Amino acid sequence: MKKLLLVAVSALALSGCCSECKAPAEGGAEPVVYAINNLSHYYDFHADWGFKRQYLNGGEDKYTTGWSCIYNTDLSNANMLMLFNCDDRLPYVEKDINKIKAFLKEGGSLMILSNGTSTSQNALAEEFGASFVEGVTAPLTAAEKYATAPEVVMKGSTRHHLTLKKPSKWTVAVTDAEGNPMLAYTKKGKGKVLVGVRGLLGDNTDDIYDTINREMWHRVWRDVVRGGKSIDPEKGLQHQYIECVENKIQQDGLDITYNDYLAPCAEAMFQIAKKTMPVVEGIMGVPLSSNMGSKIVLIPTAGGGYSAGEVIALAVWWGDFPNREDSMIEFITHESVHSWVLPWAEIWNEPIATYVGYLAMMELGHNEEAERRLANTIRQATKLDPEFNLYDVDGKSWKRGVEDVSRDQLYGIHWGKSMWIFEQLRAENPDWVADYYKAKRQLAGTEQITALDANNTVALVSVAMGRDMFPWFRSIGFDVKRSKAEIKF
Numbered sequence: 182m183k184k185l186l187l188v189a190v191s192a193l194a195l196s197g198c199c200s201e202c203k204a205p206a207e208g209g210a211e212p213v214v215y216a217i218n219n220l221s222h223y224y225d226f227h228a229d230w231g232f233k234r235q236y237l238n239g240g241e242d243k244y245t246t247g248w249s250c251i252y253n254t255d256l257s258n259a260n261m262l263m264l265f266n267c268d269d270r271l272p273y274v275e276k277d278i279n280k281i282k283a284f285l286k287e288g289g290s291l292m293i294l295s296n297g298t299s300t301s302q303n304a305l306a307e308e309f310g311a312s313f314v315e316g317v318t319a320p321l322t323a324a325e326k327y328a329t330a331p332e333v334v335m336k337g338s339t340r341h342h343l344t345l346k347k348p349s350k351w352t353v354a355v356t357d358a359e360g361n362p363m364l365a366y367t368k369k370g371k372g373k374v375l376v377g378v379r380g381l382l383g384d385n386t387d388d389i390y391d392t393i394n395r396e397m398w399h400r401v402w403r404d405v406v407r408g409g410k411s412i413d414p415e416k417g418l419q420h421q422y423i424e425c426v427e428n429k430i431q432q433d434g435l436d437i438t439y440n441d442y443l444a445p446c447a448e449a450m451f452q453i454a455k456k457t458m459p460v461v462e463g464i465m466g467v468p469l470s471s472n473m474g475s476k477i478v479l480i481p482t483a484g485g486g487y488s489a490g491e492v493i494a495l496a497v498w499w500g501d502f503p504n505r506e507d508s509m510i511e512f513i514t515h516e517s518v519h520s521w522v523l524p525w526a527e528i529w530n531e532p533i534a535t536y537v538g539y540l541a542m543m544e545l546g547h548n549e550e551a552e553r554r555l556a557n558t559i560r561q562a563t564k565l566d567p568e569f570n571l572y573d574v575d576g577k578s579w580k581r582g583v584e585d586v587s588r589d590q591l592y593g594i595h596w597g598k599s600m601w602i603f604e605q606l607r608a609e610n611p612d613w614v615a616d617y618y619k620a621k622r623q624l625a626g627t628e629q630i631t632a633l634d635a636n637n638t639v640a641l642v643s644v645a646m647g648r649d650m651f652p653w654f655r656s657i658g659f660d661v662k663r664s665k666a667e668i669k670f
């Protein structure tokens with residue numbers, strides 16, 4: 182009697198509410214999730230930058246991303262492998278499937294998510310008796326034990342539901358209004374396979390509140406790993422970032438890392454980077470700071486990249502590469518300029534990165550396309566600030582009777598006005614970018630200034646242009662003063 186009572190009390194304390202006072206179905210303490218999200222077949226920004234913070238950031242759960250091929254991923258102390266999607270240009274290979282099956286056999290669990298559009302992801306789900314089929318009817322409902330809120334939230338892009346080969350073998354956690362499964366799991370080997378639509382998870386990397394269905398997911402994940410592979414909390418979860426990725430080209434000052442699946446793209450990426458980087462250095466007038474942007478990692482997506490100081494991640498299919506090269510030149514330049522400008526980001530950090538990208542495109546034979554993109558961007562600001570004398574690049578106005586721009590107009594002003602300014606400077610001094618960065622390296626170290634604000638920026642532009650630019654910047658809407666700049670010239 183005493184024992185039973187203790188179990189009931191501790192289960193209550195763990196769940197923190199009264200709705201589920203039962204002891205865990207298969208006994209023992211609440212299981213913890215040690216998950217690896219493998220990004221080698223598809224780079225999902227949210228999986229890399231938002232998911233951990235939003236969904237697996239507390240308690241004893243652990244989460245990391247895996248960058249090497251699935252068959253080379255260290256799953257030794259993980260109990261769940263997560264696959265958010267698969268690009269059809271890189272379908273799963275036999276070695277991946279074998280690795281996954283061995284993991285399930287030893288009690289590991291697999292989570293397959295899909296937005297329904299990937300044939301390869303569907304094929305993987307079918308391997309385990311589930312498939313993604315078009316059609317979904319709101320609202321969604323969670324099974325009683327997973328119902329943590331009145332309604333299950335579904336992202337607008339969700340268009341698919343699941344069909345299950347042997348429905349009786351599956352536990353369905355979420356259904357749509359017509360009773361179609363949206364999230365379900367089944368036993369495989371000593372582990373389980375969980376299949377669901379991607380839209381049940383948040384996908385906004387920047388929004389910490391985009392944690393839709395969080396409690397529901399936690400209950401599902403716990404039940405999926407329950408009774409499966411045990412993990413060693415002493416050992417923790419092995420961090421498996423790019424240092425584990427299989428291949429590297431180190432040549433001509435470049436250091437490009439890529440997984441086996443991306444080997445066919447690597448040579449073209451190397452060639453375009455080799456052609457672009459010296460041009461960027463010419464435009465910037467100074468070499469990259471040591472250790473900055475020195476490692477390029479190729480990521481399997483068409484959807485962007487990032488710069489994290491030392492590492493630049495590049496989408497291998499950006500702008501229809503390798504069929505077209507113009508956007509890839511702009512993109513490589515953009516990401517590397519983010520590293521180049523450090524230690525201080527610019528007041529126009531995104532526009533300057535793209536602007537240098539346009540200049541690189543011009544030098545590499547894509548003049549017309551670069552001019553077209555520049556003109557389009559500037560046009561966005563012309564609509565709001567026809568004489569270019571109302572706002573600074575943050576949409577602020579210090580003119581009497583002129584309101585600051587609204588939030589949805591800010592993008593147009595920020596990009597358009599910045600580009601317009603750059604073009605005015607280039608008309609007077611074709612090498613202004615190089616002269617600006619030479620000045621910045623000399624006069625704007627972390628010991629020399631406390632911030633690179635608009636005043637210090639205009640001081641550096643003045644040095645680059647060889648004349649006091651404060652009056653001009655004031656005339657085009659900037660509330661700047663030479664006396665407020667830490668940089669003296």
Ligand SMILES: [Zn+2]
Binds near residue numbers: 515531534
């Ligand atoms: Zn950027």
